[in-house]
Amino acid sequence: MAPWALISPASRGIAFALARRVLQTTSAPVVATARKDLEKTKHSLLEGLDVDAIRLTILEVDVLNESTIANAAATCQEMFPPRAHQLQLAFIVPGLLFPEKSPAQINADDALLTFRTNTLGPMLMLKHFAPLLPKKNSQCSPEDDSMKGFPSMSTTAVMSARVGSISDNRLGGWYSYRASKAGVNQVVKTFDNHLRAVSGDNAVAVALHPGTVKTGLSKEFWGGVKKEKLFDGDWVAEQLVNVVKKVGLDGRGKCWDWAGKEIPP
Template identity: 75%
Template sequence: MRPWSLVSPASRGIGFALARHLLGTSNAPLVATTRTDLDKTKEELLAGLDGVDEGRLTVLKVDVLDESTISAAAAHCTSQFPPTATPPHHLHLAFIIPGLLFPEKSPAQIDAADALLTFRTNTLGPMLMLKHFSPLLPRKSTVLDSSDVDVLKGLPAVPTAAFMSARVGSISDNRLGGWYSYRASKAGLNQVVKTFDNHLRTASGEKAVAVGLHPGTVKTGLSKEFWGSTKKEKLFDVDWVAERLVEVVRGVGVTGRGKCWDWEGKEVPP
């Protein structure tokens, strides 16, 4: 068994923190993606991580608005980590987390171009990622050896594709309104996660699952406009959140598949 991990994108924010956390706590090769500055991104991801073999990290170009870059990255990974090798390589942990937010507080603020870009980034982008990367997840026929503790260090026991959702994507939890495009795009993403997990039930059985994640309000550029209105104890450090999300994914397993989970490991209702 030769597992590897994917964080896309990983050039800043939560993705950057997730990639560095996995480099520092696991042994598996890691593929990180960025739209630009591949060499700079690799240098920044490795900075200060003493003892980490830089050969474990591959940085590839992916722009979720350009399917050709997704296809090319998946083809590169298929060549680098062939699932037909002996023993086979497989994608064991994927964080697929592109995100964009235009905060519409009233219907009058809805802009068609911004709304379309939001859906293309938050919903269609992850959908295209799973289109091209899902063949690299384990199949029912893939032999997984959970006895090799060193190989699985820092990774979930069950291979997992994790998608960055948000609590505001919950329809039943929507009490405040607003954020029309962002809410709708994340609600759509939750449906993508559930549908993809249903596919994995057939294709992979219990050897691969899909989940959504809600990180809370994290001190990143995406949420900067809301730092001042967020209670201090509810505004989270990005490195802490990255650690929590990895722990949540490690704890979800087969029983939590197809659902959305927050940073505390609590289910976010549909």
């Protein structure tokens, strides 16, 4: 079964760097998504890379609009029929953050949007793209080395955060963001249990913590982070790809940080 990769969304931030990293280090087809400006996103992702542009497909996905997710999954079904292809690597990376340092700062609309983006968005992505993952009886073509270096099983990696850990919560604050990422960890564990049943050892799901990265999402908080703990997007993308390569079957259903260390629930 021929492999392909998915990064959603991929127009900016960590996901943008992840898409470029996958394009650079594999020769498999890559599907990236954006809410708008699809051609601009494709141009930006390919800029400066020595890769065949035909490998990259950009599809419209807005995680707040389930029909766009369903349409993108249907397109991928046509491009990569499951009888001959399998979704070998998926990074699902939507993210939104509103700072809430005290309960008084909680805004219901902002909180709802946070959950819809950070938790429900990935959940709907899993709903529609799960049929493209390998089943128990699937066999990856041994002669296909387009994703050489990656594990033989398919890996679905959803972006979480250390603040989603309840046992690690010693500072408080960030109510909606913390709760939404705790929800992500539960979704990943539940989905991995599903994969155990339908895919066996052929597919796993994990959650990832990238650290504090120089992106628009975290910009307001750069001043409070030690210089050595504020990471460049390209460097983090490399670390996260390496984590996916090393986690293995024993690491399925868990949350892992950029250094490959497990984050407790």
